[in-house]
Amino acid sequence: MNFRRECGQIIHDTTDYLSYKGYLISDQDQFDLLDEIDDAIEKSGPSSTDKEEAAMRIRSLIGTLFKTVYQCSNCGNFFIDNNHPRLEMFRGVNPVNRNLLMSALGDKWKGFIFAEWKDKIPDWQTSNGILYNETNASSLTVRLDGNGKYSAWETLEQDYYKLFNELKNKNAIRYSHLKKNNTVIHSWSLKK
Incomplete structure (x- = not known):
């Protein structure tokens, strides 16, 4: 995905590990995800195929439950891809922290x-x-x-x-x- 901001900045999503891209999960969905992770660890079978299937279930659930979020490095506005045809935009308060999606590390x-x-x-x-x-x-x-x-x-x-x-x-x-x-x-x- 690539899109131009009203401030003129172009946001590119063409690779991994982007410092201006993140994911949101609702509190309601977080516990379903944690339960699925617990099941994958505790209940997957002993074979490598069983473990692979459990890992793929978790990855699939993550893809379903998480919403992609972008932050413009120029103006600091947030854009949430809510799986609709358009992005939802949220404006920050001045001064805007432009690194909110950067790794916690x-x-x-x-x-x-x-x-x-x-x-x-x-x-x-x-x-x-x-x-x-x-x-x-x-x-x-x-x-x-x-x-x-x-x-x-x-x-x-x-x-x-x-x-x-x-x-x-x-x-x-x-x-x-x-x-x-x-x-x-x-x-x-x-x-x-």
């Missing part, structure tokens, strides 16, 4: 970084390279030359490794990828 939430270079600029991009820092890490010391969009591979690669090293040292990432023309140049994942 705050800066300690482990996110990811992703960088990609294409020699031929795709129709949907305005530059050859992009670098996404999808973490909640604040007070970074690294200065990125490309500001997220790159016209030189060397600058993108350099900024990626600077950001990767700082975030890894802060224990702020779970995975990281650098691609050039669909070839993985660097990939790293936190060991579980």
